[in-house]
Amino acid sequence: MSAKVAVLGAGVMGETLLSGLIRAGRRPEDLLITERREERAAELRERYGVDVVSNLDAAKQAETLVLVVKPQDMPDLLAEIAPAVQPSQTVISLAAGITTKFVESRLPEGVAVVRVMPNTPALVDEGMAAISRGAHCDESHLELAESLLAATGRVVRVPEKQQDAVTAISGSGPAYIFFVVESMIEAGVHMGLPRGTATDLVIQTVVGSAKLLRETGEHPTVLRERVTSPGGTTAAAVRELEDHKVRAAFLSAIEAARNRSRDLAAE
Numbered sequence: 001m002s003a004k005v006a007v008l009g010a011g012v013m014g015e016t017l018l019s020g021l022i023r024a025g026r027r028p029e030d031l032l033i034t035e036r037r038e039e040r041a042a043e044l045r046e047r048y049g050v051d052v053v054s055n056l057d058a059a060k061q062a063e064t065l066v067l068v069v070k071p072q073d074m075p076d077l078l079a080e081i082a083p084a085v086q087p088s089q090t091v092i093s094l095a096a097g098i099t100t101k102f103v104e105s106r107l108p109e110g111v112a113v114v115r116v117m118p119n120t121p122a123l124v125d126e127g128m129a130a131i132s133r134g135a136h137c138d139e140s141h142l143e144l145a146e147s148l149l150a151a152t153g154r155v156v157r158v159p160e161k162q163q164d165a166v167t168a169i170s171g172s173g174p175a176y177i178f179f180v181v182e183s184m185i186e187a188g189v190h191m192g193l194p195r196g197t198a199t200d201l202v203i204q205t206v207v208g209s210a211k212l213l214r215e216t217g218e219h220p221t222v223l224r225e226r227v228t229s230p231g232g233t234t235a236a237a238v239r240e241l242e243d244h245k246v247r248a249a250f251l252s253a254i255e256a257a258r259n260r261s262r263d264l265a266a267e
């Protein structure tokens with residue numbers, strides 16, 4: 001068995017990981033991908049110079065199998081690869097809600113399974129991934145998963161019982177930020193700013209605020225207070241956000257994502 005890494009299901013997240021591995025210096029000949037639709041397979045072959053093979057061939061040829069299909073497609077994928085998977089291989093699942101137990105129970109006894117929750121900023125090497133060990137993992141399997149995910153950003157280890165909450169925070173999180181960005185741009189346009197100007201203002205404000213959080217290490221409340229002059233504009237805005245229960249809405253939204261993650265394995 002070669003040291004190949006196979007990405008099974010190269011949609012949004014699979015391609016994000018694949019492109020990160022190539023940017024980090026992995027040779028296309030050490031990578032394999034699988035795809036259901038021929039036109040998508042051709043596009044990826046052309047873009048990255050990687051071989052596209054069947055799921056079964058990927059399971060026969062690669063030492064590491066990274067499963068990146070939708071949770072609902074996992075049972076079929078696992079049934080397809082199970083006859084070829086051996087305990088010497090490492091299986092890394094990126095699917096929301098799918099537990100290591102779910103994967104282990106559908107593969108031969110003893111296969112090491114690592115559960116990962118990545119996010120799409122990995123496309124610009126600013127990803128946040130959380131990894132958890134399955135029943136048959138040792139340190140080497142976790143280090144293998146870390147080395148793959150570190151190609152596209154930060155990696156932390158979490159107990160698997162935290163993965164549904166992680167999914168709701170950092171997995172889905174970019175969507176909440178984009179929702180805020182869209183809302184702020186629309187507000188700017190509503191007040192008469194050209195759309196391009198509003199977009200530039202909002203994006204730089206988000207990037208600058210994120211850097212301020214990361215580089216100062218200050219609590220967000222402290223940073224928000226620094227923006228909030230007494231009796232000023234920010235205080236007027238924050239009062240509206242509180243009146244509209246935006247904080248409570250975030251709590252409910254993120255709990256809904258967590259609950260959805262819990263339900264996904266049962267579908």
Ligand SMILES: NC(=O)C1=CN([C@@H]2O[C@H](COP(=O)(O)OP(=O)(O)OC[C@H]3O[C@@H](n4cnc5c(N)ncnc54)[C@H](OP(=O)(O)O)[C@@H]3O)[C@@H](O)[C@H]2O)C=CC1
Nearest residue numbers: 009010011012013035036068069070071073094095096118
């Ligand atoms: N998008 C995100 O931000 C994140 C996604 N994830 C997880 O990543 C996984 C993929 O999500 P995402 O990339 O958004 O979804 P996509 O639908 O974009 O990607 C899934 C890909 O897998 C293909 N596929 C499905 N079944 C098979 C199969 N049996 N063999 C080979 N390929 C197959 C799909 O083909 P087809 O188009 O024909 O269905 C599709 O191209 C999910 O489990 C999700 O929970 C995790 C974190 C973040």
Ligand SMILES: O=C(O)[C@@H]1CCC=N1
Nearest residue numbers: 096167170171172173
């Ligand atoms: O929406 C989803 O289900 C996936 C998992 C986390 C982000 N996207």
